[in-house]
Amino acid sequence: MPKDGLEENNEVKLDGQGKPLWLCLELTYRCPLQCPWCNNPLDFDTYKDELSTDDWVRVLREGREMGALQVGFTGGEPMMRKDIVEITAEASKLGYYTNLVTGGVGLTKDKLEALKEAGLNQIQLSIQSCDPVMTNKLVGAEAHDDKIQTAHDIKDLGFPLSLNVPVCRESIDQTREILDMCEEVKADYLEYVQIQYYNWALLNRDELLPSRDQVIYAEELINEARERLGKKMTIYFVVPDYHDKFPKACMNGWGAIHLTIAPDGTAMPCQEARIIKEIDFPSVRDHDLSWIWHESPAFSLYRGDDWMKEPCRSCDNKEQDVGGCRCQAYMLTGDATNTDPVCYKSPHHHIIEEAIEAADRVGRNPRPYVMRRVQSASDLRQSSAGE
């Protein structure tokens, strides 16, 4: 404390200082749900060789040595791993803030108690609608009632309750009722999240992307709720990037603070990066995390802004939005070094405008969702082999 009194500002800026602060561990791609916006790869069913418990513990230890503070266990459904409690206990012992990202299936009260005992800090539970019929349709399983029960159990055990509600065209008009539901189960945090259009979500984009009017109305209701609920429930809501003027600052930049490990040990700067086929991502089976983070070509590829082309290179906003998302640029324009086409300055921005128009077209014939199933994955492989 300075002798002459107290400083005004309590927070010190936490940039990564080159450290991977966030570790995202995709423990498995196995999942009892079939959500059509799943961000897992289209060939998720071919990843059978998951890392062992010892591998995950080693990754956690190496991450902590490098200054990682937060770990998220996700998937697939992390509860499908028999060693989830063991892995959580190790992470907690190492000093991580531990987050479990779950669909709730398999998260019984016994398991919750064991996780609490293991030191788990928080659970982010996904729920898709306030209406059981809609939830079950969207996830392709009878899951709604279990999810609600799990929400109550989470509260009963004294965990903070974070609900993650993905917003899509079919459910967004229920915003008011969904907010009521979240209030009823006493959620502490609500992430009313926009679907990001990669992998399964991209296949289903026309059916999932809400219209601009739907988004504007939902935002009004969210703002009302924020006003009314104050600190009782913290609500995170951002306008979907397709409807925004500037792109999202994806992962705060490539290889800046995020490190994802896929079930097979592949290390990536985000969960979607494998979309970029030309990049050879390293595996924790072959290298330690420090080499992967500091030395591997894959992680330094789009660090900083040297890789940027125009219009990013000379843009005043480049430090705020880091040029958007490399995966989205690659997927939609074929070149990961292009400006994210969500940006109004991008020469490819028409792709986004056309997608919004296509989804909104009057008289468009809705198609059924392509659910994230083993059967769909194998059908997709067959049809792409036939092309």
Place this chain on the structure above:
Amino acid sequence: MAEAPQVDETPQIDPADQFEVHPFYVFRWEESQEAHVLLYPEGVVKLNDTAAEILKLCDGDRSVTQIIDELKNVYDVSDPDTASRIEAGVYKFLEDSHAKGWTRRK
């Protein structure tokens, strides 16, 4: 009759208030940052020394007055200006940190 508020929202700090770190937050020293940090769902805050000094005293037991007295014992307050700055600083910090959800009233 108005319902009793379920959540402690009062921004006004009373000298007798007792604050504790909100149980959703983990407050600890982090060697790799050479600083105290607050960890919470999906977030990390790195604190400066001043904030950490005050937060350490937010144990749910000490009152605001006691926190101020303890800090006055630690620092040289022969200059009355310093004493009043400490007092104002503690109030300001408790207001801010409470508004951010880092602490709650016991």
